[in-house]
Amino acid sequence: PLPRVAWIGLGVMGSPMAENLLRAGYPVTGYTLEQHKLDRLAEHGGTPARSVAEAARHADVVVTMLPADADVESVAHGPAGILANARPGALLIDMSTVAPRTATALAAAGAGHGLRVLDAPVSGGESGAVEGSLSVMAGGPPEVFAAARPLFEVLGGTVVHCGPNGAGQTVKAANQLIVAAGLQACAEAVVLLERSGVDLDAALDVLNGGLAGSAVLTRKRHNFLGRDFTPGFRIDLHHKDMGIVTDAAREAGVALPLGALMARLVAEARDRGDGGLDHSALLRGVERTAAP
Ligand code: NAD
Numbered sequence: 001p002l003p004r005v006a007w008i009g010l011g012v013m014g015s016p017m018a019e020n021l022l023r024a025g026y027p028v029t030g031y032t033l034e035q036h037k038l039d040r041l042a043e044h045g046g047t048p049a050r051s052v053a054e055a056a057r058h059a060d061v062v063v064t065m066l067p068a069d070a071d072v073e074s075v076a077h078g079p080a081g082i083l084a085n086a087r088p089g090a091l092l093i094d095m096s097t098v099a100p101r102t103a104t105a106l107a108a109a110g111a112g113h114g115l116r117v118l119d120a121p122v123s124g125g126e127s128g129a130v131e132g133s134l135s136v137m138a139g140g141p142p143e144v145f146a147a148a149r150p151l152f153e154v155l156g157g158t159v160v161h162c163g164p165n166g167a168g169q170t171v172k173a174a175n176q177l178i179v180a181a182g183l184q185a186c187a188e189a190v191v192l193l194e195r196s197g198v199d200l201d202a203a204l205d206v207l208n209g210g211l212a213g214s215a216v217l218t219r220k221r222h223n224f225l226g227r228d229f230t231p232g233f234r235i236d237l238h239h240k241d242m243g244i245v246t247d248a249a250r251e252a253g254v255a256l257p258l259g260a261l262m263a264r265l266v267a268e269a270r271d272r273g274d275g276g277l278d279h280s281a282l283l284r285g286v287e288r289t290a291a292p
Helices: 014-023 035-043 052-057 069-076 100-112 125-131 142-155 167-195 200-209 215-219 221-226 235-252 257-274 279-289
Strands: 005-008 028-031 061-064 091-094 116-119 134-139 156-163
Touching: 005 014, 005 052, 014 028, 014 035, 014 125, 014 142, 028 035, 028 052, 061 069, 069 100, 091 100, 091 142, 100 116, 100 167, 100 235, 116 142, 116 167, 125 134, 134 142, 134 167, 142 156, 156 167, 167 200, 167 215, 167 221, 167 235, 167 257, 167 279, 200 215, 200 221, 215 221, 221 279, 235 257, 235 279, 257 279
Parallel strands: 005 028, 005 061, 061 091, 091 116, 134 156
Antiparallel strands: 116 134
């Protein structure tokens, strides 16, 4: 039989990911803060739990897909947490985007409770989660990764073991640096093209056929053109991620001039009140500074 999965965090990403596991035949028990997300899990054949502990208790695999470091730490630790309630030998996979340091600390704490731990953040957005085509970047012991691989293959199209615990999160930090800079570059290009009176559809078609073509340009095209900033991936989350990028760069002793600029621009978007919008709303910052 397939392993029993406890899924903690049924948000934009977690809900469709858990549904893909259900569709693939995995028994999934879920816990999250919003009742309507628990109802949705039940509609897809999953079992809603009333607490983290109840979800984790009988699971072979516990997956967390939560906003930030503090959320992962709060569901992991304490008497009602995953570490105290999962059965020894269970697999704990944190798929949230958190600091590499948080991942290595969780792995050490999990080992103290007899758990095998992986960090496995993802890229590909809500559409990737729905389609099961995410990029899964995993960190942890190779044999633990091998055990989790079949589950990752349900969720993702590109599943890669990046190294020891924390390595998955370091790769995700690099991912978020590239995506932030790419979004900003595309937003600036869109505003430049529009204000210059060039046909935007024609321009983006030809750009996508050349070296400037990118997943950001393809997948965020409708957000840019329609000024549709429904998340998607919220500016608030990218702000958190730029903090992770900044910390990782400091720890590695690397200067990231573009990373520093993007950390500032994302923080400015948040300060403007755009934190709840999709990160393609970086375009609003470009428009603000353009001539009326
Ligand atoms: P989200 O805010 O939509 O969902 C988070 C879920 O966690 C919510 O359902 C919330 O109820 C739940 N939660 C929070 N605290 C909890 C607790 N103490 N106990 C139980 N549940 C709790 O976030 P999201 O967009 O799904 O992102 C989740 C993670 O994935 C983040 O780390 C994000 O950076 C990362 N990520 C997001 C995307 C994206 O496009 N949205 C893409 C890749 C990675």
